[in-house]
Amino acid sequence: xxxxxxxxxIGVGQSKYSSHREEVNQPEMIHEAVVAALNHSxxxxxxxxxxxxxxxxxxxxxxxxDLWHTLGTGSYGKETLRVTTGGTTGATLVAVADQLxxxxxxxxxxxxxxxxxQEGHTTGGITNMADPLWARxxxxxxxxxxxxxxxxxxxxxxxxxxxxxxxxIIMDKHAMKNDKAHRRLGLEFDQAEDLAKNSPALVxxxxxxHMCSQSDGACVMIFASEEKAKQFCKQPAWIKDxxxxxxxxxxxxxxxxxxxxxxxxxxxxxxxxxxITDPLNQIDMFEMYDPSxxxxxxWIREFLMLEGDSHIKMIENGDICIDGKFPINPxxxxxxxxxxxxxxxxxxxxxxxxxxxxxGEHQIPKPxxxxxxxxxxxxxxxxxxxxTKDVPW
Amino acid sequence: MNIEKDNxxxxxxxxxxxxxxxxxxxxxxxxxxxxxxxKINGLKCNACNKVxxxxxxxxxxxxxxxxxxxxxxxxxxxxxxxxxxxYSEPHQPVKAPYILALIKLDGADTPFAHIVQGIxxxxxxxxxxxxxxxxxxxxxxxxxxxxFMPAG
Ligand SMILES: [Zn+2]
Numbered sequence: 001x002x003x004x005x006x007x008x009x010i011g012v013g014q015s016k017y018s019s020h021r022e023e024v025n026q027p028e029m030i031h032e033a034v035v036a037a038l039n040h041s042x043x044x045x046x047x048x049x050x051x052x053x054x055x056x057x058x059x060x061x062x063x064x065x066d067l068w069h070t071l072g073t074g075s076y077g078k079e080t081l082r083v084t085t086g087g088t089t090g091a092t093l094v095a096v097a098d099q100l101x102x103x104x105x106x107x108x109x110x111x112x113x114x115x116x117x118q119e120g121h122t123t124g125g126i127t128n129m130a131d132p133l134w135a136r137x138x139x140x141x142x143x144x145x146x147x148x149x150x151x152x153x154x155x156x157x158x159x160x161x162x163x164x165x166x167x168x169i170i171m172d173k174h175a176m177k178n179d180k181a182h183r184r185l186g187l188e189f190d191q192a193e194d195l196a197k198n199s200p201a202l203v204x205x206x207x208x209x210h211m212c213s214q215s216d217g218a219c220v221m222i223f224a225s226e227e228k229a230k231q232f233c234k235q236p237a238w239i240k241d242x243x244x245x246x247x248x249x250x251x252x253x254x255x256x257x258x259x260x261x262x263x264x265x266x267x268x269x270x271x272x273x274x275x276i277t278d279p280l281n282q283i284d285m286f287e288m289y290d291p292s293x294x295x296x297x298x299w300i301r302e303f304l305m306l307e308g309d310s311h312i313k314m315i316e317n318g319d320i321c322i323d324g325k326f327p328i329n330p331x332x333x334x335x336x337x338x339x340x341x342x343x344x345x346x347x348x349x350x351x352x353x354x355x356x357x358x359x360g361e362h363q364i365p366k367p368x369x370x371x372x373x374x375x376x377x378x379x380x381x382x383x384x385x386x387x388t389k390d391v392p393w
Numbered sequence: 394m395n396i397e398k399d400n401x402x403x404x405x406x407x408x409x410x411x412x413x414x415x416x417x418x419x420x421x422x423x424x425x426x427x428x429x430x431x432k433i434n435g436l437k438c439n440a441c442n443k444v445x446x447x448x449x450x451x452x453x454x455x456x457x458x459x460x461x462x463x464x465x466x467x468x469x470x471x472x473x474x475x476x477x478x479x480y481s482e483p484h485q486p487v488k489a490p491y492i493l494a495l496i497k498l499d500g501a502d503t504p505f506a507h508i509v510q511g512i513x514x515x516x517x518x519x520x521x522x523x524x525x526x527x528x529x530x531x532x533x534x535x536x537x538x539x540x541f542m543p544a545g
Contacts, residue, residue, distance in 0.1 A: 024450075025417040029452050036460070045456045071449050074456035119414040131404065185528040 001273045006391050007101040007234025008229030009352040011041025011222035017182035017337035020118045021216040025063065028070030030114050030218045034074060035222035040193045040358070043232055049106040050224070051075040054083040054093045054113055054363060055341030060120040063265060073112055086126075087289070087377025088244070089113060090219065095383060097223045098239045106171045107225045113342035114218035122214075122340075145204030148294040155312060161205065165192040168210055168293035170321055175247065175332025176323070177362040182215045182337040208333070217339035219346045226391060236338030237352035237371075240392040242385045245267045246378060252316065263302035263374070266384040270372075271305070274386055279304050283386075284368045285327045286356055290334050290378035296298040300328065303374060303384070323365050330354065330362040344375030348385050355389050396528055419450040419460050427538065428531045437462045437502050446501035448507035449519055468525040473497050473504045477514055492517055496541055507535070510543040 013036030015021075015029055025030070032060055038044060051073055052065040053307070062068065066075070066082040073080070075318035085092040090113035095109040129137050152160040175181035199209035229236040244264040258266075267279075276282045288303065290296030300320070301311035314320055320328040323381055331350040351371040353359040368389065416424065432475070435444045436459045438452035444470045445452075450460035474492035478485070485491075487508060494517075495504035509523060524540035531537050 022415045023418040025420060027416055028417050028419065028450050031458070034456075058410075060414070061410050071451055071453045074451075076453055076456075117415075120412050121410055131406075134404075 002393055003102045004104060005102055006226035006229075006237045006393060007098050007223050008222045008226065008391075009221055009239065009349075009356070009378070009387070010041070010233040010236050011037040011039075011220075011231050012349045012353055012356075013037025013040055013220040013344075014180050014346065014349065015218045015219070016180055017215045017217035018340055019166075019182065019213070019215065021116065022167060026060065026062070026114065026116050026327045027069045029072070029116060029216065030112060030220075031072035032068055033218040033220040033329045034072060034110070034112065034113075037222050041222045041232055042187075043108070043143075043222065045074040047228075047232075048074070048078065048102055049112045050107050050109045051099070052081055052083060052093050052097050052109060052111045053090045053113050054085075054111075056086065056089060056122070058120070058126075059122055060116055064274065069112075069114075073110075076320065079106075084341075085246075085377065086370055086381065087291075087340060088246070088343045088344050088383050089377070090343055091242075091348065091373075091375025091383035091385070092244070093288075093345055094221065094223075094239070094385065095242050097221070098242065099268070101183075101223050101225050104225075107228045109223045110220045111223065111345065112218065112309075113220075113339075113345040114341040115341040115343075117214045117340065118216055120249045124181040138347045145202070145294075147292075148203075148205035149253065149287050150183055151294060155164050155309060159312065161196045162192055163315045164210060164293045164297050167297045168195075168316050170315070170318070171290070171293065171296070171329055171333045171335050173361060174322055175336035176331070177330070178332050178336070179361070180217075180337070181332040182217070183213050184332070189199040203274035206292060206294055211338065212291045212334045212338040215337050215339040217342055219335065219342040219349055220331040221345060221349050221352070233356075235356050235389070238388045238390070238392050239384075240386045240388045241270060241336055242383060244383045246381045248379065250272075261302045262382040263299055263384075264382050266374075266382040267303050267305050270384050270386055279372075280326055283363055283372050284366065284371050285322050285330065285351065285371050287329055287331065287351045287371070287373040288333065289347050289374050291328065291376060292337055296328075296333065296335070299374075303372070310338060320363060327364050330359065330364055332362075344377070347373040347375060348387070351385070351387050355387055416452070419448050422463075422506060423448050424533055424535070424537070427535070428533050431468075431527050431537075433466050433468055433525070434463050435466050435498075435503075436460065437464045443502040444500060445503050447499055447503075447505050453527075460511045464500070468498070468527075469503075470496045470498035470501070470523060470541075472509065472517075472519055472521040472523060474519060475509065475517055477517075487540075490514060494523075494541070496523060507538060508540040509542070511538040
């Protein structure tokens with residue numbers, strides 16, 4: 001596998017993530033991230049050939065928001081397209097921008113993911129059209145206690161609960177280092193027992209503390225061809241490869257079928273075509289779309305193609321900490337900030353910042369030569385990216 | 394019976410989509426000036442030499458941040474286009490039929506939508522000079538301008 005031409009991330013901009021942004025309307029909030037990304041890359045809007053825009057369909061109840069948002073995106077007179085693939089939207093935006101540049105159609109593409117969740121009604125956008133009789137599926141996957149039950153069954157109640165809570169507290173400690181993060185709670189490890197017992201229950205052992213936030217915010221990334229990237233940027237983060245896997249989940253009358261999760265399937269493909277046989281040693285960090293700490297915990301095993309309890313041990317040993325052997329989500333991840341249409345893009349953006357060395361206070365204290373980032377959506381969808389410090393080809 | 398066309402079931406559905414949105418600091422300042430001082434303000438892009446009413450905190454042409462470049466425009470202007478609303482709905486501010494016009498205020502470069510009253514529908518025309526009539530009681534919305542009336 002070889003891309004038509006190399007594509008580098010040359011700029012990242014993020015608004016502050018928050019539960020409410022009453023001082024700005026949607027285009028104004030997006031504009032903050034656009035300005036930040038332009039400043040980071042050192043280019044101007046004139047250098048941008050094309051803009052890709054996306055968020056969750058219907059979440060803000062605005063039809064064709066990309067048109068209104070021209071006020072903040074700077075897309076006046078530029079080719080612009082809108083992408084909306086549910087929770088994976090932010091990741092798909094990156095995939096589309098990468099393809100637009102790799103194909104040679106455009107040299108510089110700006111991708112914009114946003115959500116202003118406080119202004120809408122998420123349930124209206126994703127569940128009202130459901131009717132299982134006709135396979136009109138219920139497309140809300142995030143709020144499920146099933147993973148918690150499965151992990152508890154496999155590893156025992158005490159070990160499972162403590163591992164998921166340790167995962168959550170590590171994420172919060174990371175978020176404390178990221179001033180863009182929405183929820184920065186200042187949790188300490190000795191609170192684990194108390195939180196696991198007393199945090200309000202949502203579904204079974206999925207508790208409020210485990211769950212991602214509902215955030216307002218925008219993320220912008222600028223992609224450039226190798227020639228332009230080298231011209232504008234000292235250390236671009238190169239998009240080496242990405243895999244998209246969307247599958248549909250439904251209840252099966254024949255019982256739980258044996259299947260490979262979309263995460264493991266994507267990892268298998270990504271690793272296979274990039275010569276990765278030992279991901280823990282060949283990849284330096286991972287930004288994972290972790291909608292809850294139960295899923296974060298469980299998905300480490302899937303994405304890294306591990307077996308048994310090695311993923312639990314990674315948490316217990318603190319390997320996933322920012323200064324650990326295999327840092328995961330030094331940004332604080334999705335349990336800290338979740339502006340949905342931007343969330344999956346933030347994963348790639350944060351991985352890119354780590355490679356560029358521009359993550360600031362949450363920069364990993366070791367070289368990042370190869371990074372992985374994942375998007376998640378639907379009932380079980382995956383977009384998985386591989387980013388490199390060296391030009392891939 | 395033609396089973397291709399007859400006896401086909403319809404499954405009824407209904408969406409409830411409550412939502413809200415913030416007008417933001419720029420939009421709020423515009424409304425506060427209107428409410429407290431009965432003044433209409435716009436934002437100016439000096440680079441493009443354009444005054445936006447309603448205000449836009451970024452210039453949609455060049456992308457510059459212009460949120461501090463407030464300028465006052467007149468409460469008089471010119472109709473640049475209009476339509477006649479001939480049906481009534483609960484959310485409408487007045488009873489149909491009424492004229493909904495695009496009005497470019499003197500000093501502004503962009504038109505904005507509002508109601509024109511005080512002229513028979515058959516006499517309404519593009520180019521009509523109009524003047525704002527402010528509401529007696531504020532609602533902290535754009536309806537603090539009650540309507541526009543023919544000027545002079
Ligand atoms: Zn301008």
